[in-house]
Amino acid sequence: MSLVYAGVLSHAPGITGRADLVKNVARRDEFYRMLDHQREEIEASGAEALVVIAAEHFANFFMNNMPAFCIGMSDAYEGPIEDPGWLKIARTRVPGNADLSKRVITAVMQTVDCAYAEEWKFDHGIMVPLHFLTPRYDMAVIPANINCQGPPLTPLARAWAFGEALRRACDAQPEKIALVGTGGISHWPATPDSGKINEAWDREFLDHLMAQDRDALMRYDDDVQTYRDAGQGGFEIRTYLAAAAAAGGPGELQYYTAELPIFAVGCTVARFAID
Amino acid sequence: MSLYQLQKFLYVLNREPAAQRRYRDDLDGLIADYELTDEEARALRDGDIGLLYVLGVNGQILMHYAAFLGIAWFDYLDFMREGIERHGPVRAGVYAMTGGGASFTEEEGAR
Numbered sequence: 001m002s003l004v005y006a007g008v009l010s011h012a013p014g015i016t017g018r019a020d021l022v023k024n025v026a027r028r029d030e031f032y033r034m035l036d037h038q039r040e041e042i043e044a045s046g047a048e049a050l051v052v053i054a055a056e057h058f059a060n061f062f063m064n065n066m067p068a069f070c071i072g073m074s075d076a077y078e079g080p081i082e083d084p085g086w087l088k089i090a091r092t093r094v095p096g097n098a099d100l101s102k103r104v105i106t107a108v109m110q111t112v113d114c115a116y117a118e119e120w121k122f123d124h125g126i127m128v129p130l131h132f133l134t135p136r137y138d139m140a141v142i143p144a145n146i147n148c149q150g151p152p153l154t155p156l157a158r159a160w161a162f163g164e165a166l167r168r169a170c171d172a173q174p175e176k177i178a179l180v181g182t183g184g185i186s187h188w189p190a191t192p193d194s195g196k197i198n199e200a201w202d203r204e205f206l207d208h209l210m211a212q213d214r215d216a217l218m219r220y221d222d223d224v225q226t227y228r229d230a231g232q233g234g235f236e237i238r239t240y241l242a243a244a245a246a247a248g249g250p251g252e253l254q255y256y257t258a259e260l261p262i263f264a265v266g267c268t269v270a271r272f273a274i275d
Numbered sequence: 276m277s278l279y280q281l282q283k284f285l286y287v288l289n290r291e292p293a294a295q296r297r298y299r300d301d302l303d304g305l306i307a308d309y310e311l312t313d314e315e316a317r318a319l320r321d322g323d324i325g326l327l328y329v330l331g332v333n334g335q336i337l338m339h340y341a342a343f344l345g346i347a348w349f350d351y352l353d354f355m356r357e358g359i360e361r362h363g364p365v366r367a368g369v370y371a372m373t374g375g376g377a378s379f380t381e382e383e384g385a386r
């Protein structure tokens with residue numbers, strides 16, 4: 001039928017893996033409740049499949065053959081690739097929909113050159129969102145990746161075009177499809193600066209994102225500047241841009257906190273009107 | 276400096292159970308499959324997180340190697356800090372873009 005839901009949410013291994021180390025338990029539980037609310041909104045949309053625009057972390061894609069974009073095309077995926085005890089998410093099979101994937105990929109390819117993959121091991125970047133959004137693993141997932149890790153990175157304008165292409169592709173299918181972008185905003189994951197968050201930078205970026213201010217968002221396209229202000233994790237804004245571009249309508253920031261540094265990311269939940 | 280080969284070693288190790296078995300049973304043989312400098316090979320043989328960080332291994336790869344070695348989260352962060360103190364700033368890769376990875380944030384004082 002069409003795209004019926006679009007939103008964004010944070011991912012980070014600490015969100016599940018270091019849940020017990022949180023000092024501000026009230027904040028943590030508030031964030032978890034907002035993720036649960038996002039799940040309810042996706043369920044209420046009647047979605048039959050969930051596109052997850054991710055920023056995977058060298059689980060499948062490496063510098064030997066790094067795609068700017070890739071979409072999964074399988075009836076099943078596995079994850080997490082990380083030690084399940086470390087991530088505190090059990091290893092499982094996640095359902096996909098190869099036929100729907102193929103139709104989406106074929107449509108996206110009309111305007112954006114996109115790789116596809118019939119094998120994909122999900123890392124925390126997809127498993128943490130699914131842990132909250134489809135906890136019973138009962139909705140078909142279509143993973144879509146943007147290179148946010150190995151420079152040269154996918155340019156922001158291309159990430160935006162990818163989102164628009166995904167929108168056209170979803171609207172051309174008979175199924176109801178939900179889409180989330182999952183990234184971080186500013187953060188310094190897995191480094192000695194883990195836990196650092198540039199809240200002012202995050203809030204300004206989110207203002208532009210919620211306003212669908214494409215011109216302002218394109219000004220984040222200097223990776224050295226982004227690294228300086230927002231860390232390596234800031235490169236993952238590409239997934240948020242793609243989700244906004246797919247939605248087309250104004251965003252509503254439903255949750256943001258910088259008060260959970262043990263999660264090593266400003267924790268965000270937002271949705272967009274489909275326009 | 277062969278950061279590509281060094282990171283590839285860890286990328287394969289992180290995702291391939293067969294490579295993980297070989298790491299336990301035949302580490303020298305596994306290391307010999309990659310074109311590594313003596314320093315890189317030594318860092319892998321010793322599981323030296325601090326040196327690997329300074330050599331430029333991306334944290335998204337290094338973090339999983341540390342988990343594979345059974346290193347607790349805060350120890351992982353400390354090992355990187357000690358690596359900087361011992362060997363100087365990060366020499367290559369993303370963290371060498373600016374600052375050399377030498378900036379430290381105390382994580383919520385949670386220990």
Ligand SMILES: [Fe+2]
Nearest residue numbers: 055125184236
């Ligand atoms: Fe990430």
